[in-house]
Amino acid sequence: MRKALVLVHRWVGIVAGLYVALIALSGIGMVFSTTFYEWEFGANKVSVPMQNQPYAAPEIWLAKAEAKYGKLPSVEGYFGPRATPMRISAPTIIYAPVRLDGGDAHGVVTVNPYTGEPLAHFIAEDSWSMLPLKLHMSLFLPPAISSWVLVALSVIIFGFALSGLYLWWPGRKRIKAAMIIPKPSSVTGHRRFHAAIGFWAAPLLILAAMTGLMLTRFDVAEVIASPLGTSAEFDPAKAPKSVCAPNIVARAGDALAAARAKFPGMELSSLFLPTRQNPVYQIWLRPTQSTVPARGNVEVIVDAKCGSILFSRGEAEMKAGDTVLTYLVELHNGRLLGLFGEVLIVLQGIALLTLPLAGITLFLRRRERRKVAGNLRGENPNGNKFDPQLPATTQ
Numbered sequence: 584m585r586k587a588l589v590l591v592h593r594w595v596g597i598v599a600g601l602y603v604a605l606i607a608l609s610g611i612g613m614v615f616s617t618t619f620y621e622w623e624f625g626a627n628k629v630s631v632p633m634q635n636q637p638y639a640a641p642e643i644w645l646a647k648a649e650a651k652y653g654k655l656p657s658v659e660g661y662f663g664p665r666a667t668p669m670r671i672s673a674p675t676i677i678y679a680p681v682r683l684d685g686g687d688a689h690g691v692v693t694v695n696p697y698t699g700e701p702l703a704h705f706i707a708e709d710s711w712s713m714l715p716l717k718l719h720m721s722l723f724l725p726p727a728i729s730s731w732v733l734v735a736l737s738v739i740i741f742g743f744a745l746s747g748l749y750l751w752w753p754g755r756k757r758i759k760a761a762m763i764i765p766k767p768s769s770v771t772g773h774r775r776f777h778a779a780i781g782f783w784a785a786p787l788l789i790l791a792a793m794t795g796l797m798l799t800r801f802d803v804a805e806v807i808a809s810p811l812g813t814s815a816e817f818d819p820a821k822a823p824k825s826v827c828a829p830n831i832v833a834r835a836g837d838a839l840a841a842a843r844a845k846f847p848g849m850e851l852s853s854l855f856l857p858t859r860q861n862p863v864y865q866i867w868l869r870p871t872q873s874t875v876p877a878r879g880n881v882e883v884i885v886d887a888k889c890g891s892i893l894f895s896r897g898e899a900e901m902k903a904g905d906t907v908l909t910y911l912v913e914l915h916n917g918r919l920l921g922l923f924g925e926v927l928i929v930l931q932g933i934a935l936l937t938l939p940l941a942g943i944t945l946f947l948r949r950r951e952r953r954k955v956a957g958n959l960r961g962e963n964p965n966g967n968k969f970d971p972q973l974p975a976t977t978q
Contacts, residue, residue, distance in 0.1 A: 585750070592746045597946060599739050600939030605722060606736060607935035610791075612715030613916065614925050614932070616670045619712035628703035629693050630672040631664070633872045636697060637843070638663075638674070638851055640836030643699035648676055648692045652704045655690065656680060660855040661835065663696070665874040665918075668716055672874075673702060674851070680706065696851075733799040740935070741792035747781040767941070770948050777941045784934035791931060794915035797908075804911065808904035817884045817894040819863075833890030838864035841892055842883035852879030857887040875919065877912045 612619070620629045641661045649655055657679040664672050673693040680690045689707040694700065707713050721729040753761040764780060767773035797804035805813070835854055843849060849868035857863055864887055867879025880901070884894040901909065910919060917924030917931075 588746055589750060592743065592750060593942070593946065595739060596743065596939055596942045599736065600943050602722065602732075602736055603740060603743075603939045604936050605718060606740075607932045609715045609719035611929055611932035611936070613670070613719055614928055616712060616715060617665075617672050619715075620669070620671055620710075623710060623712045624693075624703050624705070628673075631674070631695050631697075631702075633664070634697055635872060638696040638839075639699045640834070641676075641839060641854060642834055642836050644674075644676055644692075644694045644696070644701075647699045648694065648701040648704070651701050652692065655692065658856060660853060661851065662853045663851045663869070663874070666852050666877050666879075668720070669707060669713065670877075730799050734796060734803065737792045737796035737799065740788055740795075743938070744781070744785045744788040744792065747778070748785050751778045751782050770945070770952055773941065773945045773948060777938065777945055780934055780941070781938055784931060784938070787927065787931040788935060791915065791935070794911055797911055798915055804908060808907045811904035811907060812902035813904035813908075814896055814900050814902050816896075817863075817865075817882075822884075822893040833864070833885065833887055835864065837890040838866060838883075838885035838887075841885055841890055842866045842868055842881075842895075845883060845892060845895055846881050846897060849881055852877070862887050863893060875913055876909050877918075878909050880909050 617629070644661060645655070645658065655676065655678040659677045659679060662675045662677060664674055667675060667677065669675075669691070671691070671693060674696040676692040676694065678690040678692075680688050687708070690704075691707050692704050693702040695702060708717075717723070720733070722732060724732055751761060761775070762779060762782060764783075765772045765775050767776040793807075797807055835856065839851060839854060846868055848871055850871045850873075852867040852869045854867075855865040864885040866883045866885065868881040868883065869876060869879040880898055882894075882896045883892060885891070886893050896905075907914075913919035913924075917926075917928035920927070
């Protein structure tokens with residue numbers, strides 16, 4: 584059993600190790616994504632100090648943005664600070680421009696939410712600051728297969744952590760010695776170095792694997808969260824019929840105002856505009872002057888015609904599974920614990936980067952040592968024994 588597990592751990596690590604290292608490197612980069620955007624565009628263009636006052640209506644954001652940058656086609660929604668995967672500190676308007684090369688694109692306008700003044704305008708995919716996110720979420724693979732590759736890597740990282748703990752176990756009397764990270768000066772020291780780092784990093788790797796698996800595919804997340812219990816979601820068939828006044832059309836600002844009135848002390852996390860398939864405003868709120876949770880912990884559905892609330896889920900209605908889904912991003916990137924959590928994620932990324940590289944190096948060092956030992960025993964690299972009585976040129 585142990586020998587077979589060693590072989591699986593070793594060869595899967597060699598095959599998948601570089602992909603795991605890329606995941607680690609890009610994850611570290613995402614922790615510093617806000618800083619990267621500040622370097623690229625200027626801190627005053629992507630960051631806004633939070634104030635104890637409500638945001639201006641989204642229509643004001645959009646009107647001022649279009650007055651400065653021209654018509655924004657296919658606006659998808661409005662987002663509070665750090666509410667998009669880009670983790671920009673300023674609130675944003677996200678729209679879908681048409682690219683000449685036919686590729687997908689996300690237009691971004693950062694705004695001062697209190698005045699509506701636009702701060703910066705760019706295409707996310709053209710920004711070098713987005714490279715860590717693109718690498719982390721797709722590994723630059725085609726979208727059709729990238730999500731399943733990431734699922735596989737999450738499972739592999741989870742398996743590495745558990746199998747590594749099993750292989751690390753030194754017995755009760757030698758636990759303290761095995762927990763010390765030695766210098767990898769010899770093959771034995773290199774093996775202990777690899778094992779000790781794996782031991783200390785295992786809890787974070789297990790958390791990263793589980794949350795990463797759920798973030799990669801939300802259908803998987805719902806399956807994992809469902810045993811914990813989840814609350815009912817919006818069902819258009821069960822929504823109450825709205826009675827509209829003549830010539831009334833609800834704007835995004837009206838919908839946001841209705842949501843705020845329903846849940847005082849909450850501010851915009853995200854507001855998705857109506858579509859043909861879903862003719863409602865979907866709004867997520869979170870506590871005022873907070874950027875956690877990124878998703879928001881209060882959901883409100885507002886009729887796009889009348890501005891009346893069709894559905895709402897406050898924290899009181901949320902169950903354990905909903906809480907897991909709500910804080911999933913923060914569990915994955917460490918922001919739930921603030922600066923301390925982000926430091927832990929950087930350390931986790933360093934460990935996840937070090938482990939596969941150390942494992943591959945250990946494999947190569949062992950291979951070289953076996954080759955040298957074989958030569959000393961009188962074997963050539965092909966495994967044939969030397970005959971000392973024959974001239975060297977004939978062997």
